[in-house]
Each structure stands twice: as C-alpha cells, then as structure tokens.
C-alpha cells in the first residue's frame with residue numbers, strides 16, 4: 001500500500017487531492033489523505049468581503065467532508081507540528097501519519113517583520129477567524145463612537161474620530177481590496193449608528209511609493225484614484241515603526257509621527273506557515289520558508305516531498321522573479337504535482353517539468369469596481385471595470401464548480417452575482 005498525504009486544504013491542497021483521486025482513486029493499493037487543522041476549506045480570496053459584511057463567513061467556508069463526499073480521499077483534522085523525513089512520518093497534535101509521498105501545501109500566515117507591537121495590536125486578515133474578529137472590531141468601533149461622551153464636546157469629537165480611524169497597512173492586492181470594502185461598509189455603519197461619514201478616516205499606508213506594485217503604473221493610478229474617490233487616504237513611502245494600543249507610529253521622509261488610531265489592519269506581507277518553515281530549516285529553501293523545488297515540484301533535498309501553492313519557491317526558466325503566491329499558481333502546481341505523483345506511482349506516462357502560464361491579475365475594490373491586467377500569449381491588456389468585475393466573479397464560480405461539483409453552482413452564483421450591499 002502506498003500512502004499519499006496532502007498537508008493543507010487550501011486551494012493547492014484541495015485541488016491536489018481532487019486531481020490525485022481522479023487519477024489514482026480506482027487503485028486498491030493507494031491511499032490518499034488530506035490533513036488540515038480545520039474541517040473546512042476557506043475561499044481566502046473573499047476573506048475581505050466576509051470581514052466587512054458583504055459576504056457571510058459561511059458562504060466562503062466549505063466543509064471538507066462535503067467536498068470529498070463522493071471521492072476516495074480520507075479527511076483528517078489535525079494540526080501538524082513535525083515532519084520526520086527519515087522515517088517518512090508526520091506528527092500532529094492528534095496523531096502520527098506515515099507517507100510514501102508528502103505534498104506540502106500548508107500556505108502562508110501574516111508576517112510582522114519584527115515590528116514592535118504589531119503582532120499584539122493589529123488585526124491580521126488571513127483566516128476565516130481573522131475575518132470574523134475584524135468584522136466584530138469594525139462594528140464595535142462604530143457602536144462605541146455612537147455612545148462616546150467625554151468631558152467636553154471637543155474631546156468627545158476627538159475620541160469619536162480616533163475610534164473611527166482605521167489604518168490599513170500594506171497597499172498590495174489584499175490591502176487595496178480590504179480598504180475598498182471597508183469604505184463601503186463604513187457608510188452603511190454610519191447610517192446604522194446615525195454618525196456623519198466625515199468622522200470616518202480610512203488610511204492606507206505602505207512603505208513602497210505606489211499601490212499594487214505588481215500592476216503597471218497606469219493601473220496602480222486607477223486603483224489609487226478610485227480609493228481616493230471612495231474617501232480612503234493614501235500614504236506612500238511610509239514605514240511602520242511601532243504599533244501601540246491606540247496609535248501607529250509612521251516614519252515619512254525621515255520624520256516619525258505617532259498617529260491616533262482605533263484599528264490597525266495588517267496586510268503588509270506574508271511568510272510560510274509554521275510547518276513549512278519547520279521543513280525549510282532542513283531542506284533547501286528561499287525567502288520566508290518557501291521550499292526550493294526541482295522543476296518536477298519535489299523538494300530538491302527530498303524527492304518524496306512535493307510542494308504546491310504558496311509554499312513553493314520556483315523560478316521558471318528565463319524569469320527573474322519566482323512564481324507568485326496567488327491562486328493561479330496553486331491551481332497549476334496542484335495539477336502538476338498530481339500528474340507527477342501519478343506517473344511515479346503507476347509507472348504510466350512520464351513526469352513533467354512545471355511550466356506555469358499565468359493569465360493576469362484582477363483586483364476588486366468594493367462591490368462594483370475592479371481593475372484587471374489580462375495576459376494573452378505575449379500580450380498584456382487591461383479591461384474595463386464591469387468586465388474585470390464579472391470575470392473575477394465568474395472565476396470564483398468556475399473554481400467552486402470544480403471543487404464542489406455542478407450541484408453547488410447555483411449557490412455560488414447567488415453569492416457571487418446577487419449578494420450585494422443594500
């Protein structure tokens with residue numbers, strides 16, 4: 001009996017398990033297990049919408065038992081803490097699991113770069129729990145602002161403004177999407193708590209000089225303009241020095257200022273999950289725990305360990321930067337890993353080099369606006385906002401149809417196209 005163990009049920013892990021089952025599920029002497037600390041798969045790309053009330057958290061969490069109901073994949077709920085490559089065994093808080101092939105797809109976590117006070121005082125935006133916690137914080141701030149009465153009217157006003165100040169640190173894809181949703185949600189909450197919108201201050205700060213630097217400057221300008229029109233203040237070339245309980249210290253042009261704030265939301269960077277970092281200490285790796293692999297998507301140090309999604313470090317031939325930590329790379333690497341394991345197990349077909357081909361970047365800002373840069377062969381082009389917005393939603397529907405099956409497609413369409421803010 002050969003055991004294939006997939007660690008992590010994010011985009012990369014779930015798809016790897018699905019593709020493996022399609023290829024190997026009919027074989028009696030193969031077992032496929034999928035291990036995650038959670039019982040559900042999170043559609044992480046919509047976390048910001050759940051944190052700001054546009055989507056219900058349940059609508060972006062899919063029970064693994066349901067996804068794999070008719071698939072020959074064993075689902076294990078456990079948090080893995082150790083990988084013993086010599087014994088080919090991984091250990092979790094609930095059990096020990098032997099493998100012949102291990103697929104490491106444990107994803108990422110927020111990175112605070114050792115900035116004092118950050119891990120204690122910010123609200124990260126990575127897991128479903130983060131989204132639920134952030135939504136509660138946002139709503140609580142509006143409630144408190146509506147009830148606040150201090151000594152004088154001036155002091156009351158200042159405290160209300162502090163409570164309703166939100167700093168979003170990081171103007172990459174995640175930060176921009178969150179800031180847009182927050183600007184919309186703030187208007188709803190102002191109406192709910194009878195507060196003037198003028199009290200709300202959403203500030204997006206980044207150490208780099210522009211938003212979403214992986215887009216061309218022209219598209220970054222569009223993103224920035226739209227956010228400003230929504231009432232978001234943008235501060236670039238600003239370094240976070242410290243995060244205190246009620247203030248954030250920024251350094252701009254060499255000058256440090258402590259700015260009163262009610263909430264600091266962290267979308268400034270990610271590093272690999274702890275278990276990937278554990279592995280990275282013992283094998284060749286590069287940059288925040290990403291495992292260097294051999295082109296067949298195996299760790300260069302251990303051919304029994306395959307790596308998919310955010311955990312992989314791979315520089316495609318002729319490219320200057322590694323594959324991006326984005327969903328398209330998860331999807332394509334999952335397929336490649338499954339194909340190569342199946343070829344190795346069965347001896348049918350040949351293992352193949354990973355040759356990803358990415359189709360672009362899409363960013364939604366609030367409910368109705370999006371920018372996209374689409375790649376078609378050697379050409380790159382941007383598309384109008386309504387097209388970009390529909391494409392992003394359509395891609396989500398296609399993804400969920402693949403993962404959950406056609407019977408769930410109507411459920412997805414309802415959430416993607418018809419769940420709108422009032």
Ligand SMILES: Cc1cc2nc3c(=O)[nH]c(=O)nc-3n(C[C@H](O)[C@H](O)[C@H](O)COP(=O)(O)OP(=O)(O)OC[C@H]3O[C@@H](n4cnc5c(N)ncnc54)[C@H](O)[C@@H]3O)c2cc1C
Pocket residue numbers: 007008009010011012013035036037038041042044045046047048078079080081105106107108125126173174177273274275308309310311325326327328330362363
């Ligand atoms: C708000 C937001 C918006 C985004 N928008 C986009 C977008 O529009 N387009 C895009 O391409 N990308 C986007 N991304 C990035 C994208 O979500 C990631 O690239 C993707 O989730 C990575 O998938 P993965 O499968 O590698 O890891 P993950 O999705 O992080 O999944 C890893 C899984 O491993 C599990 N795990 C980790 N450690 C352990 C352990 N020790 N034991 C057991 N289980 C463990 C976790 O519970 C998790 O389920 C966005 C991310 C965020 C946060």
